[in-house]
Amino acid sequence: MTAGARVTTRCYSPNIELHWSPSATGSEEWGVVSPALGARDWRGIDPLPARLSKGVKGASIPALYHWQRTIAPEWVWCESQAEKAEVMWLDFEGVFTKLWPQPFVICFPPEVSGAVSHTPDFLGATEDGRLALFDVRPADRIDERTRRQLSLTAEVSETLGWPYEVLSGRETTATINLEWLKASRHMRCAPPADALERILIAARDGATRAELLAIAAPQRPERANQWVDHLAWHRMIVFDLHARLENNTIFTAASTKEH
Template sequence: MRPVVEAWRISPRPRTTHTELHWVRGSSKSDVRTRGHEWGVADRTLGELNWVEVDPARVRSSVGVRHRFTPAMYYWQRTRSHVWCESQEERRELLWLDYGGQVERLWSQPFAISWGRRSRLAGLSHFPDFLGQFIDGTYGLFDVRPKARIDERAKLQFAETAAMCELMGLRYQVLSGHDGRATGNLECLSASRHDRCRPSPGVESGILEAAAAGQSRRALCDLVSPGCPPLACEWVDNMAWRRLLDVDLGAVFSSDTVYTTSASALTSMAH
């Protein structure tokens, strides 16, 4: 699998006074050699740039990671495209971002940050892991680092990145992991996140009504598909993924796992 363009070596300008962003302009389908290397000072004006039009190129930068090949891809259904991840940790964090429902679009390693002389990281560069566009149209950066691996150097890098984002008017968040069992359960639900697993409106209403006081997964499946209960499993899980049903992700999943109609779904039913 070769999901990304061949690595493009961005060479930030040395000894800059201000912190700068460097990126490669052009369509993700164009030849990387025909793209132009662009840069700008990290300020409010650059923060208002329409990054959808810029279409940031993904650039591999981590030490020890082979170019052209990747250990993980995540299918981002909102844009019907795969998001490239350098590690399974990054892919798991995208799973949680997807479940949260607040991010509309994602780009991997969209640009390089070249720290200026006024920064405590002067002379160094950093490639944020992801650039996201939220459902309200605003943008934000994400860095992924397991909590156990956040040392003093990483804390400094994240602090400087957060300060730069504040200057540019971008959001910023360090994603440092979730409970292993909860992540595994969310992986199970995500298998039914696609539209093909969505139940019909009538079936969905029946499930919401039945689960108002809480029902086991087995009971819900027996109720809406008595002739073939396994057929309803993807319907129930799809509704849990869409947060129409609440479920304890930290508990062991089984046929007796209880699904309960969410407060937001109950409000919608009342109207």
């Protein structure tokens, strides 16, 4: 993981600014927040993390997430386990192919009452280059000061022309299920063609996990665990993520079920 850059946290002008460090040069760049700045090729800029902290006030454990939606898999820095869980969900949802942690600093001029510089948690890019900005804040950690900071960040993101979302946690059982599936998301866990066909045919009208395992690998059904989990992660077969994943969980082929 590339170390965080030393990025200035004060304004050079009377305006709200972004400050970042392109990985190609490592030197700091900045610009006044505007639609033109938001339309820049941020894939080309490829910003280094504006900072890498040791966690929030010692209360969080930092982590790395192995992001695989780029051509070359890479590690995404997460400041806390809450961030890592949200990155996992973004990975699963499959909208973004690139994710930059702490990509820049938003610098607010003194006239913006009560505002301080803010480093958003993630900038995401889709395959066609559309961008979105994310902050991760558990609901119980959003006080009045944080609420104002997030509100100002939303205004900045709107000016840049990017969607902005505050991620405040997902349902616990669904997150646990996703953690389980994540281990089999790699292509090495994909089923061979004949087993894939058997699984998808069996799941057309719904089948339990135990039934799919037996159908996929009749002689050694335990071998098919990773195949079923791989297909579920990639949403080729779907199930109720909010119910505990067990052998009697019903899976349905995605082509026959909205998900």
